[in-house]
Amino acid sequence: MSQRSRQIPEATVARLPVYLRSLAELVDEKTSTVSSERLAEMAGVNAAKVRKDLSYLGSYGTRGVGYDVEYLLFQMSRELGLTHDWPVAIVGAGNLGSALANYGGFTQRGFPVVAMFDSDRQKVDNLIHGVRVFHTDDLASTASKLGVGIGVIATPASAAQDAADKLVAGGVGSILNFAPTVISVPEGVSLRKVDLALELQILSFYQEHRESSE
Amino acid sequence: MSQRSRQIPEATVARLPVYLRSLAELVDEKTSTVSSERLAEMAGVNAAKVRKDLSYLGSYGTRGVGYDVEYLLFQMSRELGLTHDWPVAIVGAGNLGSALANYGGFTQRGFPVVAMFDSDRQKVDNLIHGVRVFHTDDLASTASKLGVGIGVIATPASAAQDAADKLVAGGVGSILNFAPTVISVPEGVSLRKVDLALELQILSFYQEHRESSE
DNA sequence: GTGATCTTGTGAATACAAGCACTAGCGTCG
DNA sequence: CGACGCTAGTGCTTGTATTCACAAGATCAC
Incomplete structure (x- = not known):
């Protein structure tokens, strides 16, 4: 099959x-x-x-x-695989993480945000757009319990690999990485990245080269 | 050369x-x-x-x-082309546009945001993170005057193509599109896109297919 | 029904990217 | 000063993606 x-x-x-x-x-x-x-x-x-x-x-x-x-x-x-929902967890409850949680489009498109994680205990138990923030220490177990399929990394670069490791430990099979750094995951786990600075730099390259050829 | x-x-x-x-x-x-x-x-x-x-x-x-x-x-x-700055304009002063303007990383990495544009006159002349909002009617002329090299589209999908056209008219050579739609630009203009929903759906595909094969 | 007209599905050709494996050159150590 | 070890640079092979071009199936008009 x-x-x-x-x-x-x-x-x-x-x-x-x-x-x-x-x-x-x-x-x-x-x-x-x-x-x-x-x-x-x-x-x-x-x-x-x-x-x-x-x-x-x-x-x-x-x-x-x-x-x-x-x-x-x-x-x-x-x-x-869009005929059913995929529970999503967001790691990092800073600016980006909160913005992502607040962005309704997720849930609406079949990717409900079921948990957020942060290493700052001040933020733990807060609700962001109705989503509860857990401590990253509990990431793996909570993600596993909630059946999270997709993890979104919205941490600073320095915490990204750790976040990825914990997500994988929690049974997450797909990761979307917003942190501006390369992270590695075991074979069988899907990984995609979104990196603003990188996109701008690529455009800068073409911009530079276009100018010099005119 | x-x-x-x-x-x-x-x-x-x-x-x-x-x-x-x-x-x-x-x-x-x-x-x-x-x-x-x-x-x-x-x-x-x-x-x-x-x-x-x-x-x-x-x-x-x-x-x-x-x-x-x-x-x-x-x-x-x-x-x-990172030895000099590239002035950036953001079209769309909604949630995403504002978040992008507030995100300091842009300017810091050599991509100063010099203008924002919105079609809502209520927002025109506001300052967002110190950046002035202009009306989209003045997009081409203002972008041209300010020497904008890179345009960021953060509008709803329905306004994206229009934004792109105006950016191109204003002499912008590179466009980064956040709107969830395909836009077309004349040859010679660079275009890259960042699309959340799309990334999640791609991950969903692999997630779905991984599950079915285990 | 038969011919004209669409439009899919796909084999074959082409273009592009990745990776191997070898060569050339630099530095160091005995 | 010669041999050895290390690492950049690169031709060639392999794999993947794109594009072309055409045959096969479907519809329509008459």
């Missing part, structure tokens, strides 16, 4: 949510069928890529017609 | 800031020389990749010895 679908390439997985959003828009505007070309335009990619990406999910299109929007949306949600 | 260095691959550019951070750490701990192996470990990549990446910048290492930390740091900063 685990081998239901051939391995989906990483690059494809990263694009599925973009298609998903496009499909949601199409539903909103009551469009029932969509071609790979239209979907490609909405997602900002090439049509052949859309078709190949979607073909990994199965043959859900109809030649000469296109894809049924609702059906594809459902299949994709299922594939992405 | 613009052809000083052979074209640096995108994947390499995206890693340079990671090396840069590692080098900064090494300077802090007073290390004067570093091998590709050590740097690879710090950056979480393979040593051969480090050497290849650095070789695009020039031959700054010494065989049998390694790289001089300070010298490499300098060269890399230069290449990344």
Whole structure:
């Protein structure tokens, strides 16, 4: 059963949510069928890529017609694991952590924040946007008890690796890291990062090189 | 002069800031020389990749010895365009935009926020973390006047494309998009995106598939 | 029904990235 | 001063992702 679908390439997985959003828009505007070309335009990619990406999910299109929007949306949600909620824990109750907790979009999209953690005992037992703050000493056990699947690291860089280790110890399988540092996790744990400074520096590179060539 | 260095691959550019951070750490701990192996470990990549990446910048290492930390740091900063500031404008003075403006890290790292823009006249002329809010009607002209190089889009999805268009009209060459939507920019303008929901959904995919195979 | 027109699904070609494994050069130690 | 050990630089192989281009299936008009 685990081998239901051939391995989906990483690059494809990263694009599925973009298609998903496009499909949601199409539903909103009551469009029932969509071609790979239209979907490609909405997602900002090439049509052949859309078709190949979607073909990994199965043959859900109809030649000469296109894809049924609702059906594809459902299949994709299922594939992405969005048909049920994924409890999320946020480590670090500072500016960023609080901002993330306050940002309603999480829960709304199926990622309810069920706990926050901080090493500052002053913050422990506070409620942030209705979410209770626990001490990081209790991270692993609490995360495990609450069935946390995804951990978000919003600590300073120096505490990030420790946070990751504790999350993993608590059985968390996926980590989203906002701390500006490289962290390592055991094989089998998924890790993605969001790093502002890094993004700006990449843009700076291209900015610099564009200027010098004009 | 613009052809000083052979074209640096995108994947390499995206890693340079990671090396840069590692080098900064090494300077802090007073290390004067570093091998590709050590740097690879710090950056979480393979040593051969480090050497290849650095070789695009020039031959700054010494065989049998390694790289001089300070010298490499300098060269890399230069290449990344970090030897001077890049004025940044933030479009959207809502929760996210304000949080970004309040986050000191920007200015500190050479990306001073020189202006914010919002379509809500109530917010115009407010100061957020010392940064004045302008109306989006004046976006292009103000951005141009202030010499903004990088624009950050922190608007709702529906306003993002318009914000991008105005930034481009104002001469902005690089855009960092936080809005959960695909935006398009003319050739020659750099575009990167940061999208929370998307990251969580990608993690959800792997989470889902890990579970089903255990 | 048959031909014209779409649009998917996919094999093959191309482009890009990663990693290995070797070579060249530097420093050091005996 | 010669041999050895270390480490950068890089050609080549392998793997992955993108794109092209076309055949196969579906619909529609008449």
